[in-house]
Amino acid sequence: MGNPRDATFETSIDGLSHDGRGVAHVEGKAVFVADALPGERVRAKLTRKHRDFDEAHAEEILEASPDRVAPRCPHFGVCGGCVLQHLAPAAQIAAKQNVLAQNFTRIGRVEPARWLAPLTADVWGYRRRARLSVKHVPKKGKTLVGFRERDPRFVADLAHCDVLDPALGEKLDALGALLNGMEGASSIPQIEFSAGDAARILVFRHLQSLSDSDQEKLAAFGRDHGFAILLQPGGIGSVHALEPGDIDLHYTLSAYGLKLDFAPLDFVQVNARINQKMIAHALELLQPSEQDRVLDLFCGLGNFSLPVALHAARVCGVEGDAGLVERARGNAAANGIANTEFHIGDLADDVRGSAWARAEWDLMLLDPPRSGAEGLLRQLPGKSVRRVVYVSCHPASLARDAGTLVRTHGFRLEAAGVMDMFPHTAHVESIALFER
Secondary structure, three states: OOOOOOOEEEEEOOEEOOOOOEEEEEOOEEEEEEOOOOOOEEEEEEEEEOOOEEEEEEEEEEEOOOOEOOOOOOOEOOEOOOOOOOEOHHHHHHHHHHHHHHHHHHHHOOOOOEEOOOEOOOOOOOEOEEEEEEEEEOOOOEEEEEOEEOOOOOEOOOOOOOOEOHHHHOOHHHHHHHHHOOOOHHHOOEEEEEEOOOOEEEEEEOOOOOOHHHHHHHHHHHHHHOOEEEEEOOOHHHOEEOOOOOOOOEEEEHHHOEEEEOOOOOOOOOEHHHHHHHHHHHHHHHOOOOOOEEEEEOOOOOOOHHHHHOOOOEEEEEEOOHHHHHHHHHHHHHOOOOOEEEEEOOOOOOOOOOHHHHOOOOEEEEOOOOOOOOOHHHOOOOOOOOEEEEEEOOHHHHHHHHHHHHHOOOOEEEEEEEEOOOOOOOOOEEEEEEEO
16 A cells, blocks of 8 residues: 555455444455445545554545445534444444454354343433643634544544533533633643532542632632532542532432432442443342342442342442442441441452352452453352343443353353443443353
């Protein structure tokens, strides 16, 4: 293909990669083509050559997929926050289920006995948590705030964002104007956003002390736009409110009459609507009875533990983050749930010495990070566990762990399906049921 800088070529797209790019094969070599969809014929420009594959972007769509739609956001194609806005939502879901199926086959060498219907909700304004990057660009005479561009060296200059909670998504212009007017803007590398049911917060990470004038500007912005403003001069423990007063940061699980408090930088599921559906789905699959003892691993602040506890004899939650364990215990007490216990435990480490790991459990729920539960599954589950529900944010680690549960522990993969936790992105969230 000659010089990569000026090499253009026509090709047919025959697949979608795990990161949302079209996959073509040119002279027997895989080419990942940004902004191209399966079934399309495109004119593409080569951007990078590698030994085993090449990269390109679609310059012209010669034959469009029937699933192609006009992206809603004017920043699409530059901002790295979304990569699939040009693909119809139903087709996004089908593509994600295909990614999950391929991972089960290729990595886990397993196949679910049945596929679960995908969990979906509104695909816009769904993000209640986000980390925005901030970059002061003297050449442009302005401070940029937004997600990283597709080239992660740069920050996308966003005026608004359709996937963020509108409380913030419609105010990015105002947030940029605030930063432009601050003398210490260049010392702010990121802003964390969290939305609870009663409060919305912005946490400003800053590498140098902010002047009284800048702090007053932040406080005024918070008052004008309905945000509680917090500052983070150091590690997580340094986060504090700019102005005195309690911030009621919580979300409710109305189907269970539960209220869960969380701290500003705590992990909570990004998509509140899907979270509600996911909990109901997990309970339906787990089927806890009043006699069942349930082990909830990577339990966080009790998102699954507390709803499960309403239907089970006993729930034990284990989590590596001490702050989340403290919140889980507090949430159980505040909701009057007495049949739970929560422990701090490094679930990537040897857990066999822990009393909870030696106890007998009937049901197990796993909600691990992207790396999955490989180390844990060398030790657990014990023979008494008859059913496992696995909530996953990474299909490759789920597939690997599914192979372990099936071949090492004697389970069968009864069911699996995808959940649209992150519409318009390539993230594949899924849930799987294993029966002894």
